[in-house]
Amino acid sequence: MASKKREHLIDTALELFYQNGFHATGIDRILEVAGVARMTLYNHFKSKDELILAALRRRDEKFRNWFMRTVETIGDTPDKRLPAIFDALAEWFNEKQFSGCMFINASAEFSAPDDPIHGVSAEHKNLILKYITKLAKDADLANPEDVADSLMLLAEGAIVMRYVAGDEQAASRAKLAAEKILLASKA
Amino acid sequence: MASKKREHLIDTALELFYQNGFHATGIDRILEVAGVARMTLYNHFKSKDELILAALRRRDEKFRNWFMRTVETIGDTPDKRLPAIFDALAEWFNEKQFSGCMFINASAEFSAPDDPIHGVSAEHKNLILKYITKLAKDADLANPEDVADSLMLLAEGAIVMRYVAGDEQAASRAKLAAEKILLASKA
DNA sequence: GATTAGATAGACCGATCTGTCTATTTAATC
């Protein structure tokens, strides 16, 4: 079934949470922007936390789809895909609505490691790492896991430097570092 | 003068904001923990935002002092200091109260780039980068700025992977990657 | 001992928060 109202609430919440934060975004604001009645929200979600979880799960799904598609479009052969990660990041960073990584932001607001919201964020990072590891294996590198770990760190570091410090060259700097790692891994 | 009450309020706020977040920490809670009257806070700070700024400035000062001291203790010669960055991170990550980077967390909650709180966070990251660049120059590397950029990205990535994904090996993984970068930079 | 500055407790404000409830309306199915 997947009620249209429910879908629309998730999309609206996703947008507002991403742009303005979780605690800073009230239920009333979400209802106002979505144009939906209060009880419609509480019929579909038990609480605000449940709505946050739904929004994060949608974000994970949408972001990883976009990311994998973009990496594999820019990198048309297996050995071009690891560097293409950073071209994809550069695209993301240039989006007008870029507000950092929603999962880093979520972990910042829900700090308890056993909070389900923190858990979904951890899972997202692990799925991204898994994808990068797969790319590294497809590229026939000697030590794919280590290279993937390194590139993951560079990618996350780039997100932070772009968002927190406002460094517009963060993605290309990370790409340079990644190329050094890759070169060392082939030798 | 630097009133004792004022100092104590900043320290208490720093602790609570770091552990529980900024929006999630109310004025009442800070007053309760600090054991200070409401008007004492508002005599020293115009608003909650001003208190947040004071707490972040103190955190920047304390953290960078600790970081530089630790790096230079572990790395007793100039060429050992860049790798020592990641040993210092490992120490930090193992602290019982570790809750990620307070400035990344602050940027997550105050997303507008022109928000003073976001500005203080950007400044903190730039000061850390500046320090790493100084270390790279002292180590007589061919391209100290590039190496510093790379190591900064690895360090920030490690913070994210440790805090968001719970990876307890994040610091040592970052150190491995950094050593590859450093090796490539000496050849 | 009088003066002064800083800190106190606590009432109070208006706004906002998440979540509940009711009574009504809409719209699709039979």
Next chain:
DNA sequence: GATTAAATAGACAGATCGGTCTATCTAATC
């Protein structure tokens, strides 16, 4: 046209939010 389920507006609750104000008290200085 009757039935049924979903969505509506809006009142309401109880708590908490940041911030102001007052009246009292403490402690140091002169």
